Amino acid sequence: MQLPAPEENVSEKVLWGKDEAVERLGGDEELFWELCEIFLQEYPKLLQKLGQAIAESDAVAVMRAAHSLKGELGYLGAVEASKASRALEHMGHEKNLSEAAEMFASLERHLAALHRAMKVSAGATR
Amino acid sequence: MLIAEDDPIFRRVLESWLQKWNYRVITLENGLDAWSILQQKDAPQMAILDWMMPGLDGIELCRRIRSQQPGHYKYVLLLTAKGSKEDIVAGLEAGADDYLTKPFDVNELRARVRAGKRILELQDALLSVQTELQFQSAHDHLTGLWNHGAIAGLLQREAQRSARMGHPLGVMMADLDHFKRINDSYGHQTGDAVLREVAGRMLASVRNYDYVGRYGGEEFLIVLTECTASALAATAERMRACISGTPVATDAGPIPVTVSIGCVTGHATGPSFPKGEDLLHAADTALYRAKNNGRNRVEHAPETRMASQSHAAAQ
Numbered sequence: 001m002q003l004p005a006p007e008e009n010v011s012e013k014v015l016w017g018k019d020e021a022v023e024r025l026g027g028d029e030e031l032f033w034e035l036c037e038i039f040l041q042e043y044p045k046l047l048q049k050l051g052q053a054i055a056e057s058d059a060v061a062v063m064r065a066a067h068s069l070k071g072e073l074g075y076l077g078a079v080e081a082s083k084a085s086r087a088l089e090h091m092g093h094e095k096n097l098s099e100a101a102e103m104f105a106s107l108e109r110h111l112a113a114l115h116r117a118m119k120v121s122a123g124a125t126r
Numbered sequence: 127m128l129i130a131e132d133d134p135i136f137r138r139v140l141e142s143w144l145q146k147w148n149y150r151v152i153t154l155e156n157g158l159d160a161w162s163i164l165q166q167k168d169a170p171q172m173a174i175l176d177w178m179m180p181g182l183d184g185i186e187l188c189r190r191i192r193s194q195q196p197g198h199y200k201y202v203l204l205l206t207a208k209g210s211k212e213d214i215v216a217g218l219e220a221g222a223d224d225y226l227t228k229p230f231d232v233n234e235l236r237a238r239v240r241a242g243k244r245i246l247e248l249q250d251a252l253l254s255v256q257t258e259l260q261f262q263s264a265h266d267h268l269t270g271l272w273n274h275g276a277i278a279g280l281l282q283r284e285a286q287r288s289a290r291m292g293h294p295l296g297v298m299m300a301d302l303d304h305f306k307r308i309n310d311s312y313g314h315q316t317g318d319a320v321l322r323e324v325a326g327r328m329l330a331s332v333r334n335y336d337y338v339g340r341y342g343g344e345e346f347l348i349v350l351t352e353c354t355a356s357a358l359a360a361t362a363e364r365m366r367a368c369i370s371g372t373p374v375a376t377d378a379g380p381i382p383v384t385v386s387i388g389c390v391t392g393h394a395t396g397p398s399f400p401k402g403e404d405l406l407h408a409a410d411t412a413l414y415r416a417k418n419n420g421r422n423r424v425e426h427a428p429e430t431r432m433a434s435q436s437h438a439a440a441q
Contacts, residue, residue, distance in 0.1 A: 026232035031142050038134050067178065071207050072135045075229040 016117050021077030036118050039072055054100045063092030081110035128170040129153045130160035132179045140174060143232060157182025161190055171198060171246050177206040185220045192221035199249050201242040266340040268318055269325035277339020277347045282402040284349050289399030295392040296353030298362055299409040303384045303421040305344035312378045320383055323374045331365035355391040362387045362424040370422055384422035388413030
């Protein structure tokens with residue numbers, strides 16, 4: 001996958017509220033990294049589903065895939081990516097996908113940045 | 127604890143925590159698999175169900191759980207990403223006991239699971255008290271046999287059943303000989319020990335599907351289903367011999383005990399079957415004869431005549 005450069009104005013903190021997520025897990029860092037690994041395996045599938053749903057203008061499928069992503073991203077503290085998927089979920093719910101492709105591209109960028117950040121942090125911690 | 131959650135991250139979080147808190151956890155990825163587990167006999171008592179799942183969602187799963195045959199209560203915690211009041215109300219109305227909004231934190235989950243555990247423990251306590259009370263209300267405290275009310279009811283029920291099935295019914299009235307003397311010479315405690323031992327020997331003398339009840343102080347009523355007159359005679363004699371054969375060992379030393387037994391077999395004659403009271407009365411009369419004829423013996427009521435008499439009386 002081609003990874004676009006992260007946007008300059010998105011600080012690591014906004015990209016990824018990791019501390020908060022670890023706190024939610026009762027401070028269990030080990031579990032947190034395990035969840036990140038699961039996420040890194042899972043999110044490409046969801047992203048692919050979402051992209052396909054947008055391409056096929058399937059609003060219900062957009063809502064479902066975006067909903068799952070939103071939940072996971074929110075849980076792992078990925079604030080910006082979670083916001084983008086929430087917006088997509090809402091578009092699916094409203095059955096108005098006119099701006100979905102644009103939002104999807106933004107979500108992809110956030111996820112790519114998150115992916116890198118997770119890899120780097122995980123490498124540094126372990 | 128059953129967890130039904132399609133999202134791998136939340137599934138892992140829940141599993142990890144609950145295992146850490148020493149719950150036995152079954153995790154499933156969809157509602158249909160969860161439903162098939164929940165229908166099993168030894169299904170988990172607590173379930174955490176995700177609202178949105180493929181196949182069968184958490185709400186529908188709640189409804190199915192609540193429409194199940196009444197048995198052990200299942201505590202259901204619904205997991206939702208939706209935070210609106212309407213959604214929460216819909217979840218609770220579908221039968222959820224509580225809900226948890228994603229993203230939940232570890233303390234909230236623990237508190238809600240504990241609340242559920244308290245409810246289930248309370249229910250377990252109530253059920254065991256209920257079972258205990260049911261047993262107590264039907265059993266004699268001293269001997270553990272059926273008590274007066276229960277054995278009388280069983281006689282009625284079995285008389286009716288035998289009439290319908292066309293089976294013979296055996297009834298015995300047994301009375302310990304000179305029991306008052308044992309109480310007077312050795313005290314009530316020893317008397318009680320004798321009653322307990324005799325009760326055990328009575329139970330050992332009958333088939334395990336026969337009913338033995340303590341009808342009065344030292345009087346016992348025994349109901350034997352599908353029992354012919356000759357089988358009844360053999361059982362009664364075996365019981366008498368078992369009780370008189372070996373003295374009862376007590377703290378006050380071995381005490382010889384004998385029993386007198388009156389028997390009757392209920393048979394269908396024509397369209398009628400003797401009622402429970404008729405059988406009881408006939409067995410009692412036979413018992414009197416056993417006492418008058420020297421005790422430590424078995425006497426039989428003239429069954430066929432008894433039955434036809436009752437038939438005639440009913441006309």
